Amino acid sequence: xxxxxxxxxxxxxxxxxxxxxxxxxxxxISTPTLAPVGTQATVKxxxxxxxxxxxxxxxxANTYHLYLRPGAARIAAAGGIHKFSAIDLPIxxxxxGFQVFSLGSSIRDGVGKIANIFPGDRSRVPHxxxxxxxxxxxxxxVTDEEVVFRSHLDGSLHHFSPEKSLEVQSLIGADFVLTFDxxxxxxxxxxxxxxxxxxxxxxxxxxxxxxxxxxxxxxxxLQVVVQGGAYRDLRETSAQFCSQLPCxxxxxxxxxxxxxxxxxxxxxxxxxxxxxxxxxxxxxxxxVTDIFDCVERGVDIFDCVIPTxxxxxxxALVSPTTFEExxxxxxxxxxxxxxxLKYRVGMTNSALKDDYTPIDPLCTCYTCQRFTRxxxxxxxxxxxxxxxxxxxxxxxxxxxxxxxxxxxxxxxGTYATLKERYVRPRLT
Amino acid sequence: xxxxxxxxxxxxxxxxxxxxxxxxxxxxISTPTLAPVGTQATVKxxxxxxxxxxxxxxxxANTYHLYLRPGAARIAAAGGIHKFSAIDLPIxxxxxGFQVFSLGSSIRDGVGKIANIFPGDRSRVPHxxxxxxxxxxxxxxVTDEEVVFRSHLDGSLHHFSPEKSLEVQSLIGADFVLTFDxxxxxxxxxxxxxxxxxxxxxxxxxxxxxxxxxxxxxxxxLQVVVQGGAYRDLRETSAQFCSQLPCxxxxxxxxxxxxxxxxxxxxxxxxxxxxxxxxxxxxxxxxVTDIFDCVERGVDIFDCVIPTxxxxxxxALVSPTTFEExxxxxxxxxxxxxxxLKYRVGMTNSALKDDYTPIDPLCTCYTCQRFTRxxxxxxxxxxxxxxxxxxxxxxxxxxxxxxxxxxxxxxxGTYATLKERYVRPRLT
Numbered sequence: 068x069x070x071x072x073x074x075x076x077x078x079x080x081x082x083x084x085x086x087x088x089x090x091x092x093x094x095x096i097s098t099p100t101l102a103p104v105g106t107q108a109t110v111k112x113x114x115x116x117x118x119x120x121x122x123x124x125x126x127x128a129n130t131y132h133l134y135l136r137p138g139a140a141r142i143a144a145a146g147g148i149h150k151f152s153a154i155d156l157p158i159x160x161x162x163x164g165f166q167v168f169s170l171g172s173s174i175r176d177g178v179g180k181i182a183n184i185f186p187g188d189r190s191r192v193p194h195x196x197x198x199x200x201x202x203x204x205x206x207x208x209v210t211d212e213e214v215v216f217r218s219h220l221d222g223s224l225h226h227f228s229p230e231k232s233l234e235v236q237s238l239i240g241a242d243f244v245l246t247f248d249x250x251x252x253x254x255x256x257x258x259x260x261x262x263x264x265x266x267x268x269x270x271x272x273x274x275x276x277x278x279x280x281x282x283x284x285x286x287x288x289l290q291v292v293v294q295g296g297a298y299r300d301l302r303e304t305s306a307q308f309c310s311q312l313p314c315x316x317x318x319x320x321x322x323x324x325x326x327x328x329x330x331x332x333x334x335x336x337x338x339x340x341x342x343x344x345x346x347x348x349x350x351x352x353x354x355v356t357d358i359f360d361c362v363e364r365g366v367d368i369f370d371c372v373i374p375t376x377x378x379x380x381x382x383a384l385v386s387p388t389t390f391e392e393x394x395x396x397x398x399x400x401x402x403x404x405x406x407x408l409k410y411r412v413g414m415t416n417s418a419l420k421d422d423y424t425p426i427d428p429l430c431t432c433y434t435c436q437r438f439t440r441x442x443x444x445x446x447x448x449x450x451x452x453x454x455x456x457x458x459x460x461x462x463x464x465x466x467x468x469x470x471x472x473x474x475x476x477x478x479x480g481t482y483a484t485l486k487e488r489y490v491r492p493r494l495t
Numbered sequence: 496x497x498x499x500x501x502x503x504x505x506x507x508x509x510x511x512x513x514x515x516x517x518x519x520x521x522x523x524i525s526t527p528t529l530a531p532v533g534t535q536a537t538v539k540x541x542x543x544x545x546x547x548x549x550x551x552x553x554x555x556a557n558t559y560h561l562y563l564r565p566g567a568a569r570i571a572a573a574g575g576i577h578k579f580s581a582i583d584l585p586i587x588x589x590x591x592g593f594q595v596f597s598l599g600s601s602i603r604d605g606v607g608k609i610a611n612i613f614p615g616d617r618s619r620v621p622h623x624x625x626x627x628x629x630x631x632x633x634x635x636x637v638t639d640e641e642v643v644f645r646s647h648l649d650g651s652l653h654h655f656s657p658e659k660s661l662e663v664q665s666l667i668g669a670d671f672v673l674t675f676d677x678x679x680x681x682x683x684x685x686x687x688x689x690x691x692x693x694x695x696x697x698x699x700x701x702x703x704x705x706x707x708x709x710x711x712x713x714x715x716x717l718q719v720v721v722q723g724g725a726y727r728d729l730r731e732t733s734a735q736f737c738s739q740l741p742c743x744x745x746x747x748x749x750x751x752x753x754x755x756x757x758x759x760x761x762x763x764x765x766x767x768x769x770x771x772x773x774x775x776x777x778x779x780x781x782x783v784t785d786i787f788d789c790v791e792r793g794v795d796i797f798d799c800v801i802p803t804x805x806x807x808x809x810x811a812l813v814s815p816t817t818f819e820e821x822x823x824x825x826x827x828x829x830x831x832x833x834x835x836l837k838y839r840v841g842m843t844n845s846a847l848k849d850d851y852t853p854i855d856p857l858c859t860c861y862t863c864q865r866f867t868r869x870x871x872x873x874x875x876x877x878x879x880x881x882x883x884x885x886x887x888x889x890x891x892x893x894x895x896x897x898x899x900x901x902x903x904x905x906x907x908g909t910y911a912t913l914k915e916r917y918v919r920p921r922l923t
Contacts, residue, residue, distance in 0.1 A: 108873070112880040115865070137848060137873040145851055145869060153865045420565060423573055437543070437581045441573060445536070445565040452540040452880055 083365035098367035122467035127370035131166035139238035147240030159243035168250035180321030233277035246274035248292040260296040288315035297324030306340035316346035338365035374462035384465040385427040419444040432464035511793035526795035550895035555798035559594040567666035575668030587671035596678035608749030661705035674702035676720040688724040716743035725752030734768035744774035766793035802890035812893040813855040847872040860892035
């Protein structure tokens with residue numbers, strides 16, 4: 068008996084948006100959903116009970132980080148990641164392939180999975196450079212057989228291959244595991260991206276074999292990673308190739324081009340060519356605007372560091388109605404992508420010192436039931452750790468609630484109306 | 496009707512140890528008890544529910560810090576500190592007097608409330624120097640009328656007097672408020688300590704008047720601070736003077752001498768001269784050994800940063816039985832006061848990486864019911880905030896449980912046996 072099921076519960080009449088159910092050994096997931104990231108087997112600052120209470124259905128943990136520390140064998144000895152972390156929710160691990168990119172060409176070229184480079188705007192590149200302890204050196208060497216990389220923690224040398232990735236993911240023991248891939252850079256040439264994609268496909272085949280060697284299909288489901296950069300023919304080739312592999316679902320990997328516009332094109336090229344009755348996961352994406360644009364192109368699962376990272380950056384997410392109230396009091400800064408301005412507010416704003424309402428009066432999360440903006444403002448200003456927990460709870464709940472609203476709107480046929488409430492017209 | 500009551504439930508036959516009940520508007524407190532410190536209206540990293548679940552009965556917040564940030568008027572506007580912080584437990588505020596010391600002669604001379612200076616050991620002094628943003632300058636000027644000090648946050652100038660302290664404490668709205676005092680240095684001369692004590696007594700009288708002006712006796716109870724340094728006649732004079740003031744109870748302030756031995760002498764001189772039917776609070780003390788030594792000298796209430804601060808320093812407290820198990824595996828370092836060695840263990844020890852038992856298998860706290868040493872070791876090594884919450888929960892619970900054991904042992908007549916389990920003979 069297989070511990071996993073996937074079924075489509077409702078399809079939108081006008082778009083590719085849909086509501087589905089995924090059954091896993093750790094409970095059912097209603098999609099579309101967003102997985103907060105728990106890189107190191109903890110959703111930063113939250114207890115398992117606090118995570119559960121936000122309505123979160125799935126968590127993404129990072130194989131590369133857990134392999135280095137505490138080590139996959141230790142997690143296995145603890146009984147797997149669920150017992151190790153005491154998180155009794157479905158968990159997905161990535162394959163480590165993204166770190167091949169982020170330790171390699173991402174450092175070399177100073178870009179993320181979307182380059183955000185516009186014509187005449189090359190000046191942005193240097194600002195994005197992510198430095199490591201070893202400075203600006205590339206830490207990765209990729210061959211057909213394997214990837215050799217140095218740990219960002221201590222510089223020690225490690226070898227990762229499809230077989231190694233799947234073995235490590237089996238030891239970690241998440242519900243969903245991913246095939247090992249090379250994530251190319253948005254700056255790579257067509258020719259390099261094509262050669263890399265061929266390698267990623269060979270690795271996918273090896274990953275499928277390794278998955279059957281190391282994992283039980285009852286306890287771990289395999290997602291195949293689709294690549295191909297921002298090139299239509301490569302994305303289509305990849306989608307067609309991956310469709311032929313035996314697996315549970317698909318994770319669409321970056322690079323996703325030079326702008327959010329390219330990212331949406333990638334989805335339009337890819338998703339229609341993948342089997343309909345499989346979950347589609349878009350790796351590492353999750354701003355509110357993106358979620359709406361991607362759900363209507365057929366994405367079922369997102370994962371993103373925004374809810375946790377923004378809390379550490381003193382930023383909370385609020386509903387459009389509450390945002391208007393903030394906005395009318397000129398409490399919103401102009402910082403950040405203008406597409407995000409409809410829902411992000413800074414909690415260290417001086418105007419909040421005397422504001423005795425919750426972060427979002429319309430929100431039902433633990434934090435908004437118990438604490439005021441004034442108290443949270445005070446905690447941030449005093450560098451008190453409780454601020455991070457409280458706003459992380461709120462932000463994670465914000466996304467869980469948003470995804471619930473999205474599922475409801477798809478079923479009710481009111482998706483376009485909901486999107487209009489949250490998203491202002493794109494500027495691209 | 497007065498919202499406060501004090502009653503003695505049981506007295507030890509051999510010592511001054513006793514079990515008492517204090518009724519407050521926010522619930523009853525069984526003593527002896529230890530109040531974790533919540534300096535900035537938060538017990539560092541814990542939610543109110545997490546604090547409650549540890550069995551904590553009382554919290555101490557710092558008037559000086561809350562006065563500077565967020566400001567007492569803001570806490571009053573929120574409805575008082577209980578509503579501001581959502582902590583529905585009895586809370587005590589200190590008077591700000593200790594900061595007069597810690598910003599003043601403590602910086603100048605490099606000493607704490609116990610000097611820890613032994614004959615021929617003057618070399619220790621420089622290591623204790625607490626520096627502030629303004630470097631090594633003394634930030635305080637004390638006159639009979641008031642204290643003028645500079646904020647450690649921004650250098651701004653502030654005036655504190657008995658009247659101001661009690662007004663601020665009334666605005667903060669804790670259950671217990673303290674009279675304003677000058678805390679002298681263990682290095683001060685007899686003559687300075689005597690003159691300072693006379694001023695502290697004049698301030699105590701002014702504080703009593705201010706308390707009646709600003710506070711309702713139904714919602715706030717007054718503790719009078721006893722001073723006198725490590726001089727027997729001054730401590731006796733202070734106890735006799737303070738006994739005559741109308742108040743709910745007494746807080747015994749530092750300086751407490753040049754060693755823990757002096758501190759115990761101070762208690763022996765002071766407590767017998769104070770009215771029996773009042774709670775005795777020893778300000779800022781709370782290592783395990785100290786607690787046992789002080790309870791049998793008549794202390795009812797302790798407050799201490801150890802449970803929270805040690806968690807941030809990767810240190811957990813364990814029962815003597817569990818300590819022996821650690822010890823037998825050579826997991827205990829020799830760092831720290833040898834008197835503490837019977838219960839403190841470092842959680843980043845490499846040997847814990849593969850240890851899948853709870854911090855203390857005998858402990859009933861949330862953390863020990865759910866997580867292993869291996870996971871907590873991992874969280875600390877990965878600098879994950881959850882480590883601080885989990886070990887703070889454990890450490891705060893450790894003290895709540897210790898105080899419960901102490902109360903039970905007093906009632907059962909087994910106090911000496913319990914003490915022997917926790918405390919090794921003093922080296923002084």
